[in-house]
Every structure is written in C-alpha cells, then in structure tokens.
Amino acid sequence: MSGSEPKNLSVSSSTGSSSDESVSSSTGSSRRKNIVDDQTNPSEAATAKDGTGKAEDAATKDVDNKKGTEDDEKNKITKKEDLNEKPSAPVRITIPRADDLASLLSVNLRTDDRIKFSWSKITVSTRPGLKMCGLRGKTPKKEILKEVSGVVRPGEILAIMGADGSGKSTLLNTLLFRNMGKLEVSGTRIANNALVTPNNLTALSGYVQQDDLFILGLTVREHLCFQAMVRMHCGLSKEEKWERVEEVLDELELRDVQHTLISSASNEVEGISGGEKKRLSFACEVLTSPSLLFCDEPTSGLDSHMASSVIDVMVKLAEQGRTVLTTIHQPSSLIFSKMDQLMLMSEGRTIYLGPASNALLFFNKCGFECPSNYNPADFFIDALAINPADPERSRKKVEKIATKFKESRVGIDLDNEIENDLKYLALSEETVSRSPYKVSWATQFIALCWRNATNVRRGGWIVLVRVLTNMLTAISFGSLYMGIDSSTLSGAVSINGGLFLLVAVLAFSNIFLTINVFNPEIKIFFREHFSGMYRVDTFYLAKVIIDLPISLVSNIAFLLVFYALLGLSWVKFPVVLVIVICTVISVSSFGFMIASIVATVDVGLALTPMMVMPLMLLGGLFISINALPPYTKPVRFISFFFFAFEALTSNQWEDTQGISLHCPKNFSITANITDCGTVDGAELLHQQGLEMGHKWIDAGALLVLAILFQIIGFIGLSIRARKR
Ligand SMILES: Nc1ncnc2c1ncn2[C@@H]1O[C@H](COP(=O)(O)OP(=O)(O)OP(=O)(O)O)[C@@H](O)[C@H]1O
Ligand SMILES: [Mg+2]
Structure with a gap:
C-alpha cells in the first residue's frame, strides 16, 4: 500500500466541526485504508483529464420524475460557481476492459475502476390509484422513501438495517432503477462524481435480490456455467470463466450440490435447499467480481456458518477495492462486526449512516444504552421499532435519534460529502454510451x-x-x-x-x-x-x-x-x-x-x-x-x-x-x-x-x-x- 488514500475517498473527513468527538467520521474503514493502491491518485488523474472544466459544463442530474427536481437543479447551478475552490474529483466510470481482465478476477481492483457511490434525496411514493371498493375517490399516495441520502466508498461494506417494511429493498431497487414501474421516484444517484444511468450501473454492478428466481431443470453447475457465459466479459477465455466457476463453487460451499437440480422442471422433485438457492443467487452475482455489489438480505435463511461464508466473500471483495451495499436481517454479532458502515432506516427515513463501530456510542449519547452481552444489531432494531401499542411515542423517539444524527459530526460530514458530490456531478460521454452487455449477441x-x-x-x-x-x-x-x-x-x-x-x-x-x-x-x-x-x-x-x-x-x-x-x-x-x-x-x-x-x-x-x-x-x-x-x-x-x-x-x-x-x-x-x-x-x-x-x-x-x-x-x- 502506498499509504496515501485517494482524495476522492476522503472528501468529507476533514469537513465539519468536531463538536462530537465520539461520533466521528474519521474512523472510516480500516479495510479501506488497506486497499493496495498501486495506481496513480485518481484525483490527480481526473484533474489532468478534467482540467478544462468539461465536467462542470456538463453538470446534469438524474431525474426519475420531473416533479421535485427543480430545486436540485438550482442547487447545482449555484454550486457550480465555486467549483474552483474544491479539489478536483474523478469523473470516469469504467468497467474493466478486455485487456485488464486480471481486475475481473481475484486481484485488487485498479483505482480507476473503484467506485464511490452516493445518492441524494431519493424519494419514492406509490401512485394514487382508484379505490377498488366503492369506486369513489383515490387511494392516497404513500411515501415509501423520504429524501434518503447516503454514500458508500470503495473497500467498504455498508450494511443497511431496519425493521421489516422500513424501505430497505425499495432503496436498493431504486438505486438500481429496478422494479419501479408503479412508483414515483425522484432523486440523484452518483458514481465517482458522474451521473448514474440504468445501463452504466448495470454494467458496473451485481445485485443479489431478496427473492431467488431460477430457471428450473438446471443443475447448480449448469446454472453457474450459463451465468459465466453471459455475465463474464467476452475477453475472457472459456477456461478462465470455468476456472472462476470452480472458485465460486468452493467459496460458497456449493461443490457438494454442483450436480443437483435447482428444482426439477415440473417441481415434482425437490431440488437444492432454500439456503443453497440463496448462496447460488449470491454466487451468480459475485462471479464477475463487480466493482459495485448490492445485496438484499443475502444471509436470510442461511445457518450461521453459511451466513459467515457469504459475508466473508463480501469482505474479500471489499478488500480488493470493491464497493458493497447490503441490507441485512438479524446479523450475528460476528457478522455485524465485519460491517464497516451502518445505515439504519425507519419508515423510509435514514436514522443513522456512519461507521458501524461508532453506532453504539452514538445511541448511547442519544440516551439508549445497549445492555452488555447484547447483539448490537438486535439492539438497534429494537430501539427503532414502532410499537403498535403506542406508535406516536415510538415515532417521537426515532425522530429524536434522527435529529441528533443530523446534528452530529457524522451527519454533517455526510451532508457535506453528498453536497460535494452533487457539485461535481457531470455527465461524461462515457456514461451515456455504456452498454450493459458483457458478451456479443451471438454468445x-x-x-x-x-x-x-x-x-x-x-x-x-x-x-x-x-x-x-x-x-x-x-x-x-x-x-x-x-x-x-x-x-x-x-x-x-x-x-x-x-x-x-x-x-x-x-x-x-x-x-x-x-x-x-x-x-x-x-x-x-x-x-x-x-x-x-x-x-x-x-x-x-x-x-x-x-x-x-x-x-x-x-x-x-x-x-x-x-x-x-x-x-x-x-x-x-x-x-x-x-x-x-x-x-x-x-x-x-x-x-x-x-x-x-x-x-x-x-x-x-x-x-x-x-x-x-x-x-x-x-x-x-x-x-x-x-x-x-x-x-x-x-x-x-x-x-x-x-x-x-x-x-x-x-x-x-x-x-x-x-x-x-x-x-x-x-x-x-x-x-x-x-x-x-x-x-x-x-x-x-x-x-x-x-x-x-x-x-x-x-x-x-x-x-x-x-x-x-x-x-x-x-x-x-x-x-x-x-x-x-
Ligand atoms: N410497489 C409498491 N406499492 C405499494 N407499496 C409498496 C411497494 N413496494 C413497497 N411497498 C411498501 O413499502 C414499504 C417498504 O417495503 P420494502 O420491501 O422496501 O421493505 P423492507 O425494509 O425491505 O422490508 P423487509 O425487511 O420485510 O424485506 C412496505 O410497507 C411495503 O409494503
Ligand atoms: Mg426487503
């Protein structure tokens, strides 16, 4: 390791006052600091590339829904004026090229291919619909996500936690432009200071969804081979693809069931178990070692050993400089300790987003003490739960924590960091032309x-x-x-x-x-x-x-x-x-x-x-x-x-x-x-x-x-x- 952390990874760690020493963002991730950085500093590279200020001219934003976006646009225009005062930031989004195939597999990701991903004011609501009974009036619009912002950096695992229905899956789907047909969405997604479009995000990322879906009638190995054929870059030889399949079979302990049917075509014979299906879904996404990995409850339904194996794969990817966002349900203390950053959600809002190791201290400062020998993950969910017997009281409690977080050093730093990302938001040519497909039509x-x-x-x-x-x-x-x-x-x-x-x-x-x-x-x-x-x-x-x-x-x-x-x-x-x-x-x-x-x-x-x-x-x-x-x-x-x-x-x-x-x-x-x-x-x-x-x-x-x-x-x- 060179010892010098890329500038884009520490944009906000120096901002904000240190009024709250114990809840500091400067801890960051030790894993992040350990990433081998054998490339040129991306900020410098970007400064050279971007010296003409092209990025500034092309500043634009991603709008899913025109409504509610004008304010953001105004913000960006005013921020553009003081761009020169800020350090330059990388604007390239790349996927590993055919001649950089090593970065697809197990070696550290090139600095240029690392992704800092942030999102600003993501709001999601249902569209008002006709009432089914009575046929009069409309069902009210329901807000599922309320101005949710956040950031995850290369080499980090960000764990998103919250009670059932708090909006975790909706957030992941929205960040990835998935399953949004019947929803109104607004907000901005940014990768390395460039606008994220559905195609370039697809090209860069993997997404393990909450529910598993498979074509029946294939064995585990056949399924993985198919995935390798169409997901892995066309520049890789068949042998390299099969080698990666072998590696993943071992990593996720699927070798024993490699020749077992996922489920028979007519469902008359049970195939692999639910936990094995979950690991297979995860295996498909990590085959390509994507620069950006999204997982929705990848450990649900797994025993503690298997859950740990899945998390270890994520840790390995993060150590290689990849960026991991995962929602997680009731993690064990061991798994929780492997998370770098923690995002807590309640009723579609962010309550906390900062170092996982500092979250307990933060809650302590808010007046909520975790009992000794208690799993912190359970403690957070309990603290944020809305008690149906007295929902108003619970909401006030959650509101108090959310307000304290906004006022904390971490909260302020987070806001500044996202503001900063928005300033540099630029639509590069590369962003527009990215094809999501890794292999040719014929393949x-x-x-x-x-x-x-x-x-x-x-x-x-x-x-x-x-x-x-x-x-x-x-x-x-x-x-x-x-x-x-x-x-x-x-x-x-x-x-x-x-x-x-x-x-x-x-x-x-x-x-x-x-x-x-x-x-x-x-x-x-x-x-x-x-x-x-x-x-x-x-x-x-x-x-x-x-x-x-x-x-x-x-x-x-x-x-x-x-x-x-x-x-x-x-x-x-x-x-x-x-x-x-x-x-x-x-x-x-x-x-x-x-x-x-x-x-x-x-x-x-x-x-x-x-x-x-x-x-x-x-x-x-x-x-x-x-x-x-x-x-x-x-x-x-x-x-x-x-x-x-x-x-x-x-x-x-x-x-x-x-x-x-x-x-x-x-x-x-x-x-x-x-x-x-x-x-x-x-x-x-x-x-x-x-x-x-x-x-x-x-x-x-x-x-x-x-x-x-x-x-x-x-x-x-x-x-x-x-x-x-
Ligand atoms: N398309 C939709 N139409 C209406 N309501 C929706 C839609 N999608 C999600 N919701 C509602 O939004 C809320 C958040 O759902 P989401 O699936 O994001 O929760 P979650 O945090 O992932 O929960 P879980 O931990 O149970 O998976 C829920 O109340 C859900 O019913
Ligand atoms: Mg969910």
Whole structure:
C-alpha cells in the first residue's frame, strides 16, 4: 500500500466541526485504508483529464420524475460557481476492459475502476390509484422513501438495517432503477462524481435480490456455467470463466450440490435447499467480481456458518477495492462486526449512516444504552421499532435519534460529502454510451439456446407424456369419424368437421401450452435482462427456436393418429403435414404474443378464449363466409382457423372435381349443387365461402400471420422491459 488514500475517498473527513468527538467520521474503514493502491491518485488523474472544466459544463442530474427536481437543479447551478475552490474529483466510470481482465478476477481492483457511490434525496411514493371498493375517490399516495441520502466508498461494506417494511429493498431497487414501474421516484444517484444511468450501473454492478428466481431443470453447475457465459466479459477465455466457476463453487460451499437440480422442471422433485438457492443467487452475482455489489438480505435463511461464508466473500471483495451495499436481517454479532458502515432506516427515513463501530456510542449519547452481552444489531432494531401499542411515542423517539444524527459530526460530514458530490456531478460521454452487455449477441443467443435445450432435455419425459396424451386424444376424437364414407355428402361434411377439429385442437393446445410455459419465464427474463445478461431479442428468438420444434413433435403425433382414423388418403398426407406445421407455427406464435403481453398466466388464460373464439367463428365451418355480414369478412384474414381450414379442405377435395357424390335420401339443399346426387369439391368448398386451389397461399398466409404475431409479441415484451 502506498499509504496515501485517494482524495476522492476522503472528501468529507476533514469537513465539519468536531463538536462530537465520539461520533466521528474519521474512523472510516480500516479495510479501506488497506486497499493496495498501486495506481496513480485518481484525483490527480481526473484533474489532468478534467482540467478544462468539461465536467462542470456538463453538470446534469438524474431525474426519475420531473416533479421535485427543480430545486436540485438550482442547487447545482449555484454550486457550480465555486467549483474552483474544491479539489478536483474523478469523473470516469469504467468497467474493466478486455485487456485488464486480471481486475475481473481475484486481484485488487485498479483505482480507476473503484467506485464511490452516493445518492441524494431519493424519494419514492406509490401512485394514487382508484379505490377498488366503492369506486369513489383515490387511494392516497404513500411515501415509501423520504429524501434518503447516503454514500458508500470503495473497500467498504455498508450494511443497511431496519425493521421489516422500513424501505430497505425499495432503496436498493431504486438505486438500481429496478422494479419501479408503479412508483414515483425522484432523486440523484452518483458514481465517482458522474451521473448514474440504468445501463452504466448495470454494467458496473451485481445485485443479489431478496427473492431467488431460477430457471428450473438446471443443475447448480449448469446454472453457474450459463451465468459465466453471459455475465463474464467476452475477453475472457472459456477456461478462465470455468476456472472462476470452480472458485465460486468452493467459496460458497456449493461443490457438494454442483450436480443437483435447482428444482426439477415440473417441481415434482425437490431440488437444492432454500439456503443453497440463496448462496447460488449470491454466487451468480459475485462471479464477475463487480466493482459495485448490492445485496438484499443475502444471509436470510442461511445457518450461521453459511451466513459467515457469504459475508466473508463480501469482505474479500471489499478488500480488493470493491464497493458493497447490503441490507441485512438479524446479523450475528460476528457478522455485524465485519460491517464497516451502518445505515439504519425507519419508515423510509435514514436514522443513522456512519461507521458501524461508532453506532453504539452514538445511541448511547442519544440516551439508549445497549445492555452488555447484547447483539448490537438486535439492539438497534429494537430501539427503532414502532410499537403498535403506542406508535406516536415510538415515532417521537426515532425522530429524536434522527435529529441528533443530523446534528452530529457524522451527519454533517455526510451532508457535506453528498453536497460535494452533487457539485461535481457531470455527465461524461462515457456514461451515456455504456452498454450493459458483457458478451456479443451471438454468445448470448448460443448460451440461451443451450439453456433452453438443456431444460427441455431434462424435462424429456414431459414431452413423451405430451405425445402420449395427444395420441390418446386423437384416438378418442378420431374414433368418432371411423368408417365415414367420404363419397357421400354427409360423409364429406363430416370430414370437413374433422379437419376443422384438427385445427381447433392444434390451436387451443398450443396457445394454452405456450402461455403456460413462456409467461412464467418472463419474470426471470426481466431480472436477467436488467442484470445486463442478454437482450430482449436474443431471449425471444432462443425461446421460439427451441420451443417450436418440441411443440411440433407432439402435434405430429396427434395428426398421425387422427388422420389414420379419418381414413383419408395417405397420398395427400405430405401436404397435410406441411399445412399442419404452418398452423402450429402460427398458433404457437399467437400464444407467444399473448404470453409476452399479459402480466400473468391467469390473465393470459382468461383472455385467450375471448380472442380465439371470434377467429374460430370466422374459420369457415360454423358460418359460411358468404353468409357473414360484409364488414366482418375482412377479419377472417387474421384467422389462422380460416387459412388452415381452407388449405386442408382445398387439399382434401381438389381431386373430387367431376366425381359424383351420393346424395342422402332426404337431401334437400339445391343451391349450387346440381341435381340431387352430384357435387364436386370446388362446389363443396364454395358452400362454405372457401376457395379451391388456395392451399399454398393459405400456408404462406399462416406463416405471415406467425411473423405478425411474433413481431407484436416481441414489441410487447420490449415495451414491458423498458418500463422496468
Ligand atoms: N410497489 C409498491 N406499492 C405499494 N407499496 C409498496 C411497494 N413496494 C413497497 N411497498 C411498501 O413499502 C414499504 C417498504 O417495503 P420494502 O420491501 O422496501 O421493505 P423492507 O425494509 O425491505 O422490508 P423487509 O425487511 O420485510 O424485506 C412496505 O410497507 C411495503 O409494503
Ligand atoms: Mg426487503
């Protein structure tokens, strides 16, 4: 260690008066001081880079919500005037480059890549909504976070603690621009004095979320390998990635379960335990050794030994110069002692943010003494708890602590430090252009195809069950048509019914199946997409490409049995097969479209019949197209039922031209059917408003519809992904 701490790490330690010696910010972190600093002083580097005052000109801020931001803007403009009086600060945000790969792994982070992260006046509230009962008035706006500010420096672990519902997860989500769809957010996030945008933050950070989400059907090792493939920088070789996977397996003691399924695809077999899932989530985020690590209760549900292992990994990352923010639930005294900084929250407000080692003394000064042999973490939560029996008294007590903190040396220093960061806030070009993705489009696509294929392979028996049930369904439906004489008019009409039934079975089974399988994965997709793992298009394409052929297998099994029972000519079968493949592609695409747009499977399943039934009615069987009201006729051009039915019947009856059909005894329809007893295929189709000879046009139309549905689905998913 050089012994000289980078200036940007000690911006405020010299400010403020020392009226309260015992609660001083100067303690900082001993870990921070131990970071090997073998690089040039970042402040000096920045001064050289920034000497022209570019940063000042580009000063801007991050605004999630325009409301409430004008004051901040004014502040910044006035502060800009005295910029020259302040030491220069680094403005670069970097992620390790391909030629600096060593810094991705276990060595100390280069000074340039270290991140001081601060946030100012983060306010989050719910949007007022319509009352569900009574339907009058609006539900009031609820403030979840109230002007929360804070800072965490490289080499530090900042532990955020507070009672349940105090806003810890909301703060982390907000800092990371996650899950904010239904909330109003304002405030500023700053990294190394530069504006933080969602993309550059994603590129720099890892986030272990409170709830674990996994694609089922993969083993622990497979899951980690997939994560390594898409999360670790493209400049790393496969061997280096696998080496890191091995390292993480050992660090988080997952080696014994490396070949165990996370959970089987159909959930019928229990996979790894809850604690192991938690460690696996953590392992995925630390694979890349991010410069900035956010963790939401990473130790919840872990035994004390495992919790300690997880914290040790965090300590190791911090020692390498990385920045760690973590919320933590009921830490043991040992774990608590490993935290450098402590942020205590109550009802969405900051009550204390300073050295963890000084917090007890601070509370003591506020008149709250921790009993001896008592876990300080428990003591803080008890002290800040709102007693439901007397909430006002509890709130006054918490208010008193918060006020004392604001007036303390640490509180004043914190405010000054954040003020200082805001002054230097600059939007560098680099900040804007940062891509969140670490690997190329092709690598993302291959990795996703591999994961989907592995998942399908694991659930191979499900495909087999699907094939068998489809065959049984085909037998039960097809047996009704056995022995039908297609040379009679009634037989021909029945065969048409059978062909329509074939289309209906393909449509409903594939649409429902696609919604059921695809929609639940979208939640995981959002999380992984926002973690910078892959793009919307790679995810969508990989899903469609792997799932469609699987759907085809079970559908062809149905077709074979059903077609045999209908007793139709095998000469015509190849064309039927092509039409059925086009139909499956079209209806599955319709399923992908619905699944991409709706929020949950339930909504999708409820919507589907409403959307599909009109298309079915326009298919040409139930009502002759000729009999439809004129304004409804064009709608048939978005009906896959219409195109598939016309193609199948066209193929079936095209050779019947000139061949007479026997007329049943009481046959009375005369229109367009010449004398009782004869009809040709074209006339038979014409009765339904269908055209003979359109089978290839219809097959093409089915594929065009498929493309249309996929485009709508893709756009829907992209719009949802933008909302975060
Ligand atoms: N989208 C939302 N809409 C409405 N209320 C919300 C929303 N998100 C969070 N809240 C509310 O905000 C408060 C803080 O929630 P948050 O999840 O941040 O708490 P927490 O401190 O992480 O709690 P825990 O320790 O239980 O995880 C809670 O009262 C919660 O109900
Ligand atoms: Mg939480």
